[in-house]
Amino acid sequence: MTITTAPPATRPVRVRRVAWIVLLWLLVLPGTVWALLRLGGWERGVMVQFFAFTPYVAAWSVVPVIAALATRRRLAGAVAVLTLALFAVLTLPRAFADGDRGPQGGVALHVMTSNLLFGNADAAEVVRLVRDNDISVLALQEFSPGAQTRLAEAGLGELLPYSSLGPEYGASGSGLYSRFPITNPGVRHNGGGFNQAYGTIQPPGAGAVVVESAHPLAPYSVEILGDWRDDLNAEPRADPDGLPRILLGDFNSTLDHAPLRDLIDSGYRDAADAAGAGLTGTWGPYDGDPLPPVTIDHVLADRRLGIGAVSVHDVAGSDHRAVLAELRIPAGPAVTPR
Known part of the structure; x- marks a missing residue:
């Protein structure tokens, strides 16, 4: 039986790829959780103070979208886009006069x-x-x-x-x-x-x-x-x-x-x-x-x-x-x- 292993040169590439995926989800998921808590009115504890800054988090949520799309991570990109859209619905109307x-x-x-x-x-x-x-x-x-x-x-x-x-x-x-x-x-x-x-x-x-x-x-x-x-x-x-x-x-x-x-x-x-x-x-x-x-x-x-x-x-x-x-x-x- 012949056992093959990945060439040593490919291992750092895989490590970097996994690290990037983890980092990408760490960029995406906090904003997603924040948007869901805001949608449900479920802010509790220290989140009450942080929620005053929701419009800034909404603006920052563009960053995970760009990162996910640039690296062609479809699932992360989809979640990031949905998060951005939710933030836009929750905050952007305040910038426009109501009909x-x-x-x-x-x-x-x-x-x-x-x-x-x-x-x-x-x-x-x-x-x-x-x-x-x-x-x-x-x-x-x-x-x-x-x-x-x-x-x-x-x-x-x-x-x-x-x-x-x-x-x-x-x-x-x-x-x-x-x-x-x-x-x-x-x-x-x-x-x-x-x-x-x-x-x-x-x-x-x-x-x-x-x-x-x-x-x-x-x-x-x-x-x-x-x-x-x-x-x-x-x-x-x-x-x-x-x-x-x-x-x-x-x-x-x-x-x-x-x-x-x-x-x-x-x-x-x-x-x-x-x-x-x-x-x-x-x-x-x-x-x-x-x-x-x-x-x-x-x-x-x-x-x-x-x-x-x-x-x-x-x-x-x-x-x-x-x-x-x-x-x-x-x-x-x-x-x-x-």
Whole structure:
């Protein structure tokens, strides 16, 4: 019997081939698992924090496709292409204006939300954004007594004379300012320890709407993820039998987090998503942290309201960017429930 062995020169080739196949699957499979978890809303543990960066993973998923196709690995290529397609379906629509942006008639209402970073944001810059963009409703998070004083000195009261305020030192304060009278004002303390100022406004010629400055707890550690979910679950749901609501603020969540999507599915639209600005980052690295920007500040509008233009602006002294949105409030003494 004759035993043959591979020539010594071919063994390194086979080793390299096997190593490349293993490396290729190591490139492909993590993205596939990530996309499936995102599709099912199954993020848990540390994945909750990582999921804020899903759009970056989606962009990176092009790399395994190129690698697999370049080496003619059909199975790996097919999985990589399907993963890329799934990521595209889940994230890419945020970059394009939605065909259904709600009613576009009625009264325009320009709103703005800004996290002031312990009240240290540049008050004059906040007031300038309000003045230059015809803002009628301003929601503030991390709103401190010092910030309240500086905003007043910068002339905010002349532009938005009505308010519902819950200032506190640290990160828990909340403020709501309006050009129009605020009825039923109040400040509630959510489970995560943050204030949320709210009230009802009625622009001339439009129906009344309830506005609230939202600030659920951040998922900064695995131990508090239950509290983070509880805070998001406790945010007011859209009520088709009541007044339309506008929730705007620092939600400490992106559209890749299932609890926020559940809140939106109760009857809201995310204004930036609807306007094609849903991939614009609103937090980081504006305070110097080495993190790519993520979109955790949102304007959520009842689906009975319309969405116009949305823009995002830097604010000196804060690690968040301000989100400005034009909403359309149907005309009339009241908005008819859908």
